[in-house]
Amino acid sequence: MESIKKSDFVQSLEKGLNVIASFDPENQSMTLTEVAKKVDLTRANARRILLTLQYLGYVQCEDGKKFSLSPKILTLGYSYLSGLPYHEIAKPFLRQLADQVNESCSMSVLDQNDIVYVARVQTNRIMTLALGIGTRLPVYATSMGRVLLSRMEDEDLREYLHNLKIEKLTENTITDPDKLFERIKLVRNRGWAIADQELEIGVRSIACPIKDKSGKTIAALNISGHASRVSKDEMQEKFLPPLKSTVVQIENAIHKL
């Protein structure tokens, strides 16, 4: 992100957004003290922000102690999704694909050094990944991440990877920027990516780009599964054809827009 002059920075807005973001699936309801601690604010600051959010209807307080988000919060994020022209179009195709391969399918876009899920269809299996819309995962360790990075020019990509903070998340994670560069070039050439337990042991995924009319990659589509259910070779043999065919259907629908 660009730098910003200190005089232009609205600090209380940052604090307020941090308070909203502090409510997550593990912390759906928190006391003032808990919020202050989680966001690293003084109690007085946290109190003013929670009262303001409550007054504006974004937060509710059930018994005078526990704060939680209220449905109005949906007005903030959802305009982003409904603004993605391909989002509504792609969803039924994702459902079809998930039913066909009996594994979860997702769509994501790039945001800084993460991929962000914008759609996800889960199968009814017990063992699925607990990932929802808005979930962020590191770009370098995911098949969708590599697909999304493959649209960069060689020089930019090399520089990007050399500046990227790469953690060895599993024994399989590729941490060498030059090796990653070669992998992503391969992805660009063949049009798909596999990540084999690089994010988490037990998780394999295969991804393809979704391109607009001009050939620009606008999102990535993947199928992910548990490594015990599907080998790396099977991913390519069984999942790549329906994945490719779904991409064509989505692109056809998007290009008609």
Added chain:
Amino acid sequence: MESIKKSDFVQSLEKGLNVIASFDPENQSMTLTEVAKKVDLTRANARRILLTLQYLGYVQCEDGKKFSLSPKILTLGYSYLSGLPYHEIAKPFLRQLADQVNESCSMSVLDQNDIVYVARVQTNRIMTLALGIGTRLPVYATSMGRVLLSRMEDEDLREYLHNLKIEKLTENTITDPDKLFERIKLVRNRGWAIADQELEIGVRSIACPIKDKSGKTIAALNISGHASRVSKDEMQEKFLPPLKSTVVQIENAIHKL
């Protein structure tokens, strides 16, 4: 909402949230001037807020002029949805129901004087309502709204309806609070509600409550369709049985939590 002391109110947080909410499907990308006008801020104020949001990664600026929301915005609203225990559970049942009746199905909760969509499954028809998650509709003119109001005690309900600002949205909209009160009592007694073109001419819907283990209504489920495709009698004959049966399935799944 409760009142708040002026000294406790964080005004720049309100302004910032208004700026975020100003990006909607019709205004996905706006200049500084457009944002300032839409949110009724000075250019200087709007500029500081947009720069702060851009610095924090919630907003992006593509050509130095047009601002739009970035995927990070999803971190704000989605924790609300993933916090609803019944949300993920209900979704596959909604899909099943929509496939069965070949009409769109939705789930909503009450927020002040609106219902707010928390899940929606559309059919592939051309003629569907353009409603997404987070969409707000007036409680009094919708079948789900009446279902959600029916959990109130008589006295509270009567007072609520008499204080409610009711607009005659179509020739069918019931605007008399006492008549609405009687309708909602009927809904409570028989366990379902119909709204017949009260929100918009051409739209009919039928709704049932989803209740938790203690019998408290936590959400409403509906089927909506175009009036030209389905008569009011058909809604009750054809749609009520599968709707009721879906509610039972969802409730069984929720009560096991």
